[in-house]
Amino acid sequence: MTEKIAICPGSFDPITFGHIDIIQRAALMFDEIIVVIMKNISKTSGSFTPEERKEFILKCVGDIPNVRVDIYDGLLADYARQKNACAIIKGLRAMSDFEYEFQMALTNKKLNPEVETIFLTTSAENMYLSSSMVKQIASMGGDISDFVPKEILGEISSRLRKD
Numbered sequence: 001m002t003e004k005i006a007i008c009p010g011s012f013d014p015i016t017f018g019h020i021d022i023i024q025r026a027a028l029m030f031d032e033i034i035v036v037i038m039k040n041i042s043k044t045s046g047s048f049t050p051e052e053r054k055e056f057i058l059k060c061v062g063d064i065p066n067v068r069v070d071i072y073d074g075l076l077a078d079y080a081r082q083k084n085a086c087a088i089i090k091g092l093r094a095m096s097d098f099e100y101e102f103q104m105a106l107t108n109k110k111l112n113p114e115v116e117t118i119f120l121t122t123s124a125e126n127m128y129l130s131s132s133m134v135k136q137i138a139s140m141g142g143d144i145s146d147f148v149p150k151e152i153l154g155e156i157s158s159r160l161r162k163d
C-alpha cells in the first residue's frame, strides 16, 4: 500500500506549543509528516533563519519517528507534488484564521488538484497562541514558558530580548 504523506507547512518563526500540538496529532493520522518551513510573503523576513527554525523544530518534535523537517523556498503546491503528499495540514485557531486559510486551500487545490487541505481545530489552550505574540512577549523580557518548550525556551528568550 502507498504511504500516506502529509505536509505541515508554516513560517515557524519560532515553533510554539500550538504548532507542536497540530504536528503530534497529524503524526497519528498519516504514515509520514513533513514539517516544512516556507516563506510567507505577507510577513517580514523573520527573527530566525530557516536553518535556526529547523533546529528548534527538531528539538521539539524530532523524536516522533514519522516526522521529518525540511526547508523549501517555493510554492507549497509544487512541494506537495514533489513529495507525493496527499494532504496539507493546517491548524485553525479561530474564525479569523478561516477566510485566509480557505483562500489558500482553494488556491493550492487549483495549483495541485492531487492534494487536499485538512484543517485541524486547535486545542482550546492554544486558541490565542501565535509566534508573533511569543516574539513580542520575549522581546520585552516576558515569560514565554507557557508558549514554547523548555528545550528551546532559553535560546529564543535570549535572542529576542532587547536590552
Ligand code: PNS
Residues within 6 Å of the ligand: 009, 010, 011, 012, 038, 039, 040, 041, 043, 074, 075, 076, 077, 103, 104, 105, 107, 108
Ligand atoms: O505559518 P504561516 O505564516 O501562516 O504559513 C503560511 C505559509 C508559509 C504556509 C504560506 O504562506 C505558504 O504556503 N507559503 C509558500 C508559498 C505559496 O505556496 N504561496 C501560495 C499559497 S496560496
